[in-house]
Amino acid sequence: MPTTEAARMRQHLETEIARLGAAIGLKGRDVPTFVNHDGAHPFISVGNGVLAYLALERGALCFEHTTRDPDELLFWAFRDATALPALAWANERQYTGDGHLAARWQRRAVLLHTLDPAWARRWRDELAETLGPEHEHRHLLPALPPPPLVPDPAPPGPPAGPGSRPAHRRRWWHRPDASP
Numbered sequence: 001m002p003t004t005e006a007a008r009m010r011q012h013l014e015t016e017i018a019r020l021g022a023a024i025g026l027k028g029r030d031v032p033t034f035v036n037h038d039g040a041h042p043f044i045s046v047g048n049g050v051l052a053y054l055a056l057e058r059g060a061l062c063f064e065h066t067t068r069d070p071d072e073l074l075f076w077a078f079r080d081a082t083a084l085p086a087l088a089w090a091n092e093r094q095y096t097g098d099g100h101l102a103a104r105w106q107r108r109a110v111l112l113h114t115l116d117p118a119w120a121r122r123w124r125d126e127l128a129e130t131l132g133p134e135h136e137h138r139h140l141l142p143a144l145p146p147p148p149l150v151p152d153p154a155p156p157g158p159p160a161g162p163g164s165r166p167a168h169r170r171r172w173w174h175r176p177d178a179s180p
Helices: 003-023 070-081 083-092 097-115 117-131
Strands: 043-047 050-057 060-067 149-151 172-174
Touching (some): 003 070, 070 097, 097 117
Antiparallel strands (some): 043 050, 050 060, 149 172
16 A cells, blocks of 8 residues: 555544444443554554554564455454453443353444444354354354343432432443343
8 A cells, every 4th residue: 555545544444443432432442553552452554555453462473364455454353342341341240150151242242233233243153153063152142133222220219419429320231121
């Protein structure tokens, strides 16, 4: 890519990453970046006609995926960027055992489906292939499309008075009739 084409591609990717990250509430280091933070934290590189998604640990290459397709690069970046927020979501709700894994996978499917339903299908298919047909957790693979997110209901009781701390913080949950 000539320098101006590489600069335009980077600007396009930065814009898309900001838009997609905001759509699912990613913040800070969860947002895909062009900065090498080392520590095996993935980052994006644009140049020489190639888009790269890679990670370094103490300067040694952990992995590198290359493409000329910006959508492929965005899939890789957001496939990985949704892992920790999904884990945090399941941890906050104190799921345990298989329920924790199912909730984490379901949340990740929801986040990816919000960005692009094809990304959620692809991630699920890749996970199913990785697990294989006989894996003990295969039955926990999330259904697609995932259930929609709805705000949880406010708890019963009187509203908080002036100057008092709110008794309840609004969170997003899956529909009560849906799996975790």
